[in-house]
Amino acid sequence: MDTKILQNVPLAQYTTLKxxxxxxxxxxxxxxxxxxxxxxxxxxxxxxxxxxxxxxxxSDTGIRGLVIKNTSSEIKIVNCKLKIENFSPTxxxxxxxxxxxxxxxxxxxxxxxxxxxxxxxxxxxxxLSYIINWTLDxxxxxxxxxxxxxxxxxxxxxxxxxxGSYHIADYLKSITCFDQNSQKTVxxxxxxxxxxxxxxxxxxxxxxxxxxxxxxLFHGDTIKAKSVRDAWIAQKIKVQxxxxxxxxxxxxxxxxxxxxxxEQKSAGWIIDHELNLKGYSIGDAQISNQHSNFFVNNGHATxxxxxxxxxxxxxxxxxxxxxxxxxxxxxxxxxxxxxx
Ligand SMILES: Cc1cc2nc3c(=O)[nH]c(=O)nc-3n(C[C@H](O)[C@H](O)[C@H](O)COP(=O)(O)OP(=O)(O)OC[C@H]3O[C@@H](n4cnc5c(N)ncnc54)[C@H](O)[C@@H]3O)c2cc1C
Numbered sequence: 530m531d532t533k534i535l536q537n538v539p540l541a542q543y544t545t546l547k548x549x550x551x552x553x554x555x556x557x558x559x560x561x562x563x564x565x566x567x568x569x570x571x572x573x574x575x576x577x578x579x580x581x582x583x584x585x586x587x588s589d590t591g592i593r594g595l596v597i598k599n600t601s602s603e604i605k606i607v608n609c610k611l612k613i614e615n616f617s618p619t620x621x622x623x624x625x626x627x628x629x630x631x632x633x634x635x636x637x638x639x640x641x642x643x644x645x646x647x648x649x650x651x652x653x654x655x656x657l658s659y660i661i662n663w664t665l666d667x668x669x670x671x672x673x674x675x676x677x678x679x680x681x682x683x684x685x686x687x688x689x690x691x692x693g694s695y696h697i698a699d700y701l702k703s704i705t706c707f708d709q710n711s712q713k714t715v716x717x718x719x720x721x722x723x724x725x726x727x728x729x730x731x732x733x734x735x736x737x738x739x740x741x742x743x744x745x746l747f748h749g750d751t752i753k754a755k756s757v758r759d760a761w762i763a764q765k766i767k768v769q770x771x772x773x774x775x776x777x778x779x780x781x782x783x784x785x786x787x788x789x790x791x792e793q794k795s796a797g798w799i800i801d802h803e804l805n806l807k808g809y810s811i812g813d814a815q816i817s818n819q820h821s822n823f824f825v826n827n828g829h830a831t832x833x834x835x836x837x838x839x840x841x842x843x844x845x846x847x848x849x850x851x852x853x854x855x856x857x858x859x860x861x862x863x864x865x866x867x868x869x
Contacts, residue, residue: 532563533556534571535556537553539551540555540579543581544583544585544587544774545581545772545774546582546826547772548586548589548830548835549586549589549832549861550588550589550591550832550862551591551592552591552592552594553592553593554595555595555596555597556595556596556597556598558599558600559600559601560601560603560652561601563601564653564654564707565707567597569712574595576595576596576597577592577596577597578596578597578738579597579598580599581680581681582774583684583774584684584688584775585859586835586836586858586859588861589831589832589833599683602652602654602659603651604649604655604659604660605649606648606667606669607743610646611645611647637693637760638694641670644747644748644749646747647745647746647748648744649669653738653741654682655682656680656682657675660672660682661758664746665754665758668748669746669747669748671747671749672700673754673758674692674694674695675692675697676692676758676761677762677765679771685697686701686739686742687732687739688727688857688859689724689725689726689727689728691726691727698724700746701744702744704717704722704739704743705739705740705741706731706737707737707740708737709736714740767819769823770819772825773817774858775858776796776857777842777858778796778855779856779857785850785852789850795822796822796854797820798821799846801821804849806821807821811838812829812830813826813827814826814830815827816842842854
């Protein structure tokens with residue numbers, strides 16, 4: 530293990546939003562072996578895992594205990610050219626109501642589910658962008674739908690990320706974790722766990738640290754997949770600002786939308802068309818002019834500004850429509866003290 534535990538380390542630099550106070554204690558895990566060693570020997574508690582910090586809002590007072598920044602990045606093909614059975618994508622609720630402004634998923638979607646697959650084993654700290662390029666260069670497709678998502682595969686599994694019509698769990702074979710309660714490693718098959726839009730077993734069980742995953746990927750058309758990846762990136766650059774933690778809110782359920790609008794609506798559409806809040810700001814935290822479900826840091830936003838902006842939108846939706854708009858972002862640290 531070539532890294533040491535540091536004290537009082539500012540965490541804003543480890544997030545896409547560039548917001549957040551210090552970690553009491555901080556260490557980088559550069560491999561799966563390091564990650565296991567740190568987890569099994571650390572006597573500083575609690576432990577928080579940070580992937581690429583692209584889905585978190587860290588409080589201004591930071592995070593107590595030990596923060597492990599996961600940069601483990603091994604990747605290898607473990608089983609080649611198998612036949613897959615029962616590839617069944619889960620329905621995604623990520624819907625754009627103005628497809629002319631955003632990518633129109635059904636238009637570019639295509640089915641690869643009958644192709645032979647290979648199994649890829651990946652350390653949890655590996656960046657999705659690296660995995661997508663590596664697998665395409667090795668003749669494997671399936672992850673092109675997740676291009677431009679700036680997270681690690683560990684963070685992607687925790688949030689069961691969605692891209693186009695797919696969730697990352699659709700491609701999953703198994704996950705190996707370190708259980709902080711039993712101090713043992715445990716492997717789950719995909720079918721052992723329940724997967725839904727923005728939901729995973731790991732959000733409910735923070736004692737489990739994902740060490741590595743095995744994905745099933747297709748021996749598909751890499752030229753076609755690369756063109757999807759590139760189109761996706763070109764389109765997302767225009768509408769998804771990187772100085773954010775991704776979408777602020779989950780899209781409301783179809784049931785809620787049908788009651789209010791007669792059809793599925795996205796959180797961004799509601800913020801834009803029903804609340805008229807595009808561009809609205811509190812301090813340097815702003816509802817992006819590019820996409821109303823992306824809240825950005827214009828330079829000096831505090832976590833408190835950002836949190837107030839989220840609460841403001843939630844309160845307006847609750848008052849006007851009577852339902853709770855649920856955050857897609859994970860809040861780390863203490864947000865209980867009243868904001869100044
Ligand atoms: C510009 C932009 C575009 C985005 N587009 C999308 C999109 O299209 N679809 C989508 O679904 N999301 C999107 N996101 C959100 C985000 O990138 C994903 O959720 C991402 O996969 C999070 O991974 P991360 O490594 O950054 O996780 P982090 O933000 O570091 O962590 C998120 C949570 O997971 C936990 N965690 C991280 N790693 C582990 C691990 N190994 N074991 C256990 N717990 C862990 C953390 O403790 C934290 O609670 C976008 C974000 C941005 C900034």
